[in-house]
Amino acid sequence: MSYDGESFSDVRGFDLSGAPDDTRFIIGDLQIGVTYRDQYLLVNYDPQAPQRTGFRGVPTFEPDPGWVLRGRLDRYAAPKSVDFDTVGTDKSTYTSPGVITFTHAGREHTLTPTSSPSGMVVVFADATSGVTTYGACRSLSVPEPDQDGTVVLDFNRALNLPCAFSGMPVCPVAPAGNRLPFAVEAGEKTPHSQQH
Structure with missing residues (x-):
C-alpha cells in the first residue's frame, strides 16, 4: 500500500490525529479513507x-430563475x-459567520450557514425532503456577500451530500432552523440509487 507518497508492504502505525479529514491509503486500485x-x-x-460502474446520474428539477433569491447575511460579532x-x-x-435572512412568497425566513473555503454552505431541508429529494438534507454553496451583506441563494444549485448515495459517509443533518416550510423544487432530486 502507499500513504503520503511512500509505498510499503510491512506493518506500519500512523498518528492521524493532525491529518486532514478523509486521509487516503492506496492499495492497488482501492483507496481506504480514514475519517x-x-x-x-x-x-x-x-x-x-x-x-459506481452502474451510476446513472442524478435527477434534477428543471432550472428556474425564480429560485435565485437574494438575502442578507447578518454577521455575528465573532464566528x-x-x-x-x-x-x-x-x-x-x-x-457559522452569521444568519442569512431572505424572503420567499412574501414571508421572511432564516438559514444558518457554515463557513467554507469558497464562501459559505447552507445545509437545509424543505417540504420536498423525503418526497422528491433526499430526506436528511441538501446543501447549497453561497458565495461571499457583497459589502452591504447581500447574498445570492441559487437553489437551482442545491446538491445532495454523499450520504444520499451511500450509507457509509458521515453528513450533517439540517438543523431545525434550516428546515424550510415550503417546497424548494430546484436543484438535485433523490439519487436513482435511493429511489424505490
Missing part, C-alpha cells in the same frame, strides 16, 4: 463497485460554533 467523527471510520473506495446532528454519528461542530 474521524468522535471515532475513526474506514471507508472503502472501489472504482469497480457496482454503484460561532454550531453543532449539527449527523447521519452516522452523534454531532459535528462547524463555524
